[in-house]
Amino acid sequence: MELEVRHLRALCAIADTGSLHRAARQLGVTQPSLSTQLRRIEHELGGALFVRARTGCRPTPLGRLVLSRARPLVAELRSLVSEARAAAVGGRQLRVGSTASRALAGWLRRLRRHWQEPTLHMDVSANALLRMVADGHLDVAFVHEVEGSPLRVPEGLRVRVLVQREPQFVCLPADHPAAAKPSYASPTWPTTRWMIDPTVDGEWDAVRRVLRAEGLDPRILHGDYHTAASLVATGEVVTVVQPTSPSRAETAVRRLHGDPLGVRLLLAARTDTELEGVYPDLAEAYGEVARQAPAYREWLERSGSGALVPALP
Missing domain, CATH: 1.10.10.10 (Winged helix-like DNA-binding domain superfamily/Winged helix DNA-binding domain)
Known part of the structure; x- marks a missing residue:
């Protein structure tokens, strides 16, 4: 070979x-x-x-x-391919990396006003994206850091916090008893089958930690986001989601009682200039999706945290 x-x-x-x-x-x-x-x-x-x-x-x-x-x-090799593609379209392309986020579409739309069509690399692993920025494979990366599982930030990277603590919500079947309430309380957790993506840095440990703090031996299934969404819709499981996630006809997004799960949203780049050049567009895009998510907006107004979310009036 x-x-x-x-x-x-x-x-x-x-x-x-x-x-x-x-x-x-x-x-x-x-x-x-x-x-x-x-x-x-x-x-x-x-x-x-x-x-x-x-x-x-x-x-x-x-x-x-x-x-x-x-x-x-x-x-x-990656730099060669990226530079060749940029030269072919007549300018430098911004190479963006991101974990899953509802703010991503709005961010890319705003970036197009200043750059050639940005390239996008998605990954469930925030640590992998940070390493790609440090190695020169990406220019910027938008990632989340799960509480209790600090990211391994490579030496020399510049990092700016977008949201210090974003509470994580749950997605339930629409006919689940808790869907009629504003929050999902712990008394109903013992009978719940949870589905978690184990490839997301820190999420598996965080959910297990929260459930065990309630004295529960969690029933946790492994699956990716797409599998989890389909199983929630059929009533098989409950899954952790970002608070900006929308409810649908067959599902409901609700906050976890006591807000035991949280993440920190970070933007990383190799230089302050690169960081500051894209941060305002990301902040504006995040504020937009926060306003569009009823359960999250209600949480922000109730908790008095609206000022902590960029561009949220």
Whole structure:
């Protein structure tokens, strides 16, 4: 087997996410195929590159050596492709990374007023996005940091807080008894099946921590956002969502009683100039979606936190 750039990219993804499962999700492949590819790479290079354990994957000494050479090569190739595409359309494109957010569409719409069509890279892992900014693969990244699970911010990155604490809400089936109330209280939690995306940095630990604080042994299923949304609609599960998420005919978004779950919203870039150049548009876009979410707006007005949300009158 001849080593190719895609193999180096896979090694970097495994190292960045610390997990074959999360790396496979990031690369858009199945975990078994990534495991097979890793074994072939290790056979070609003559030794194990990662130690596999229940807590994840970490590089061996050989793995660290290979990664130290692989990262610059992958970064250079990405820069080459990005610069070539920008030159082809007559200007520099802003490379944006983001975890899922309702504010993203409005932010991109506003950025188009100042830039060529921005490129967008979505990832459930905030840590992976921050690393991509530090390595020069992205210009800016909009991420969330779950309480109790601090992000690994690479040295030298500039970070600005958009919202210090955004409460996390729940999405319920529309016919759930709690859907008729303004909040989802803990007495109903013991009978709830929760669905959490384990690839979202910190979310699994945060939900488990909150439920165990109530003396509950949580029944938690694993699934991505799309799977969770469909199962909520059929009444099978309840899932944690951003407060800007809209209710639909078959679902209802409600706050968690006591607001036990929260995240910090951050914007990261390599320089203050890059950061300040895009922050106002993001703040305006976030304020727009906050105003459009009835449950969140009610929470902001009730808690007196409206001033903490950018552009919210």
